[in-house]
Amino acid sequence: MMESATGSRNEYDVFLSFRGLDTRQTFTDCLYEVMKGTGVRVFRDDDEIQVGQNIKDELWHAIESSKIYMPVFSKTYASSKWCLKELAKMMEVTSRSNGTKEILPIFFDVSPGDVKLKTSLYKNELSNHAKIYEADKVKAWEKALVEVGKLKGWKPRNVGHGRLITSVVEDVLIKLNNRNKILTKHLVEDRKQVDAVIELLDINSGGTHSVGIRGIGGIGKTTLAKVIFNKLSPHFDCSSFLENVREISRRSDGLVYLQKKLLSSIHRSRNNELYDVDCGIDMIRRQLSNKKVLIVVDDMEEKDLLEKLVGECDGLKSGSRVIITTRNLSAIRNEPKTILDYEVKEMESDQSLQLFCRHAFGKDFPPGDYESLAREIVSTLGNLPLAVEVIGSSLSCKHDNRALWIEVLEKLRKAPLGKVRESLMISYEELEKEQKQVFLDIACLFVQEDKTYPIFMWSDCNYYPNYAIDVLLHRSLIKVESDSKFRMNDQVRDLGRHIVQEGDCKYPSKFSRVSTHEDALNILRSKQGNEHVEALKVRGHTFTDEELLNLPNLRFLRGTGLNFVGNFKDLLPMLRWLSWHHCPPEFTATNFCPINLVVLDLSSSDITEKWGGWTQIQMAKKLKALDLRNCKCLTRTPDLSNFVDLEILILAGCSRLITVDCSIGKLQLLKTMNMDGCDSLKELPEEVGYLESLREFIFPRSSKLVTLTESVGNLKSLSSFSVNYCKGIDKLPNSIGGLVRITHFSIKGCEGIKKLPHSLGGLESLVKLDLSFSGIESLPDSIGNLKKIKVIDMGSTKLKSLPDAIGQLEMLEELHCPECLDLSGEVPNSIGNLFHLQILDLSCTRISGLPTTITYPSHLEELHVRDCRDLTGEIPDAIGKLSCLRILDFSGTCISRLPATISFLPCLKELGLKECEELRRVPKLPSSLISLVLDAYHCEIIPDLSNLVTLDHLDLSFHRYKLKAPYQLEELMSPWKIVESIHQLPSSLSTLHLTDIPPPQQFSNFMNLSSLSISSCSMAHLPELEHLKKLRELSIKVCPSLERIPDLSCLKSLETLYLSELGSLVAIQGLEELESLESLQIICCESLEGLPQLSKLVKLKSFELHDCQVLQAIEGLGCLQRLKHLTILGCVSLKRLPDYPRFTKLDTDWKEPETSSAD
Known part of the structure; x- marks a missing residue:
């Protein structure tokens, strides 16, 4: 359902029926765009019917294929024969859909009574139709109107359009189950x-x-x-x-x-x-x-x-x-x-059969001649979904071999019912020898591990791993997800391990794969009869040549802190994989020449380029992967010239690596080189450019790397180019334009790079460009050639202006320029050409204006211009057309007016208007808001907030002295009216921050508050807090008249308490009962005479006390086991410092008072 914005020609989620003259350019257009933006596939005739298509056929097909029908009844709806035809067709399809389709009417500017023909509005239109069309057709239209008029629908007359659209879309999403977790296509729901x-x-x-x-x-x-x-x-x-x-x-x-x-x-x-x-x-x-x-x-x-x-x-x-x-x-x-x-119960027999048939036959029911066999197999499997799925998959290509099915059934009958292990063995036995090896390796060694290295090993063992993996995937024995790691169901994994150990568990030497340290030691001590062992995991062991003589078939060895002592001539002939973590710096073994080695992992070892093992391992000419990550002592890479088959070289975390040996150029098959964390690297050799197969090159973040060789441009296979935080590099080679296959280009944090080469425009495959935190001052005009680019991040650069060429990036979705302090002037008009733009972030720049074209990108979801102090004037009315806009932040700008059309933004969730000093009036806000930050210090008019029914976060400041008396408009909100408006906000509100506004008289309506802040309030008393059971953060500051704060003992969830500049406060009642409190700050409370015993604050971690000048004692801190940070400053009357030795941070200017002595 979420495959595309509008869906394919053949299937839709929602069919919109409406009278174009009434609502096409207004309400229906907004509704369509919002639904489309949430992934709902909507049919609207002007978008979906192409020139030359048969209108009636296409409409009927769209109705048949849609799940929800949404007629928008307006005043002239019934005057259109096409609207009435659509409505009758909807009723016909719905009536025979067995409840799978639904009509959701919207009574736009008519009443249900009008639609049910109880008034003359639609009756007259039907009379006019009766003069032209057959009686039975008009009768069908009449019946459809009456029936749909009886259905429950929406009535926009009662709510604003924005709120209505939000409600409609939410209901549609619920009915379509739009937020799905991916499930197997063969799912049978119980x-x-x-x-x-x-x-x-x-x-x-x-x-x-x-x-x-x-x-x-x-x-x-x-x-x-x-x-x-x-x-x-x-x-x-x-x-x-x-x-x-x-x-x-x-x-x-x-x-x-x-x-x-x-x-x-x-x-x-x-x-x-x-x-x-x-x-x-x-x-x-x-x-x-x-x-x-x-x-x-x-x-x-x-x-x-x-x-x-x-x-x-x-x-x-x-x-x-x-x-x-x-x-x-x-x-x-x-x-x-x-x-x-x-x-969870077992599946019922019919459901199990359906699941089995979907895997075995690709449909819900078995062919007639296989029905009895299928039912017997499912019954024998005990209706266990995993077993049913695996056995069904194993028989999916065997429909013409009835004898095989009978044989499978006989095997299953011999296994005890309900035991998955025996059931799954059927699939295992059908695997070829090589596929079994791969399966057992994964089960015993590689669950949750990347597939790359194992494939190298299996390929060299002639296990045909790609085919084997495909077979295992097809039989549902393994899964390989997007991270390329093997996944295996627990039962399947245990099956594999059981197969390996199916001999006498007392004799691990009979195991082919030994993964426990204790079993491995037993094998090594036995020194005989170990020819079955193919894989071994062990730690901290010193191998002798005699021990390994008895492991002739070992192909996988993984260990930490190992060592080898003796003469290893002709030993380990089958070894393909050696993981030797924490390898010692000295290598004493002789003739250690594992000639068939394809994976060598020496991670976190103390070896250097002079390590004695290099010369012997040079014989491993088949090596595919060399992993040296976190080898901190390595200053130069070893001679790699013999490893001509190497495909992966990992040097990540080699923090002392200075030089890459020029032999790197001989690695013509190298595909991946990771040098992340090689912080000491000074240069890359020219020979790097010879790596014509290199696809992934993770450059080092080294401040000592000052140049990039021109030969980098020869890396034609490279898919990404990331030279991040190389602060010594001041320019890029012009040759980078030759990297035609890269999709990601990043010079993040390269402060020395001031400009990009013109050749950048040659990166025809580029999707993401990251220049953030670099020294870039301008963009080349050739940037307009990057036709596939979707994301540009230029945050915190020295960019001075956006070029007009930016408008040529027709696929651009995100443009990030925050904290570009030199970026000034008007945003170019060409920004309006970015029709796919979703995020525009110009925060903390010096831009002075937004063009009218800013409203052209209809998919725009986020517009950030926070702290753009030079941004002045009025925001264009057309901003109301941005129906997908979710976040709008004008905080810290000098805009003078927000248009009333802002209330038309049906998807707006967050609005920031903090410190907008020139803003005088705030229009009605959309009811969809979840977060509102508003400084109304200079505002003469702000709207009633009670319509914000979904509000979760409110940060509101109001300067009562700035109001001008002549304004007597109905919308004018005094601080007290704001309080009344706040009291009507939804009970779901979780964050409430008020400055210069008295709090509501009671908090009974805000039981879900988790954060409350009250600042600059002139009240002497605050309302009780007993209803705020979920409050986690409480801040009260700059309230000079506040004599007492409410009893805090009821705030059992409070974790942070901040009290500042409360000059009249004498005591803090209930503080001692805050058992969840973790952070306590009491600052500039000059009249505070004492604190209660604090020994119950068992979770307190940090306590700050500043300038409480009459406070004399602090009691109970010695019992607080978690308290680590204590700050006491300016408390001149404090008689003694708490005696508490566990502080990890103690900051104080306290001095022990001098005591007077007799003369």
């Missing part, structure tokens, strides 16, 4: 189980619920979760599906990776910089607290993972839901908050 879990989730109730879906591997837990995710995600603000949590979390960076994935789903920012798990927990907690989210945590094994990924469920916004899939009931049983348990 509606009973789906409905059972949805009932447990109870999404229509408040609070937060979690449901655990559990069962054995292969029973369909993840598939069930995906189906539910598809159905429910449109009902939530954000949704995230975290797959394979158990496997990923075991990686060194696994938890942080999962946290980043979750944040990218719930937060618009592409960059979520996380430094550790705790940082991720904190960021996730803050992000999830103000959004109604649906999160699926797939395959969770450890109980504490849930808190690290999602936090405590009580901290989620009301209405949020969490789904966990697990094989282990204990992973969800002992959580602090009850997680409802649902155990």
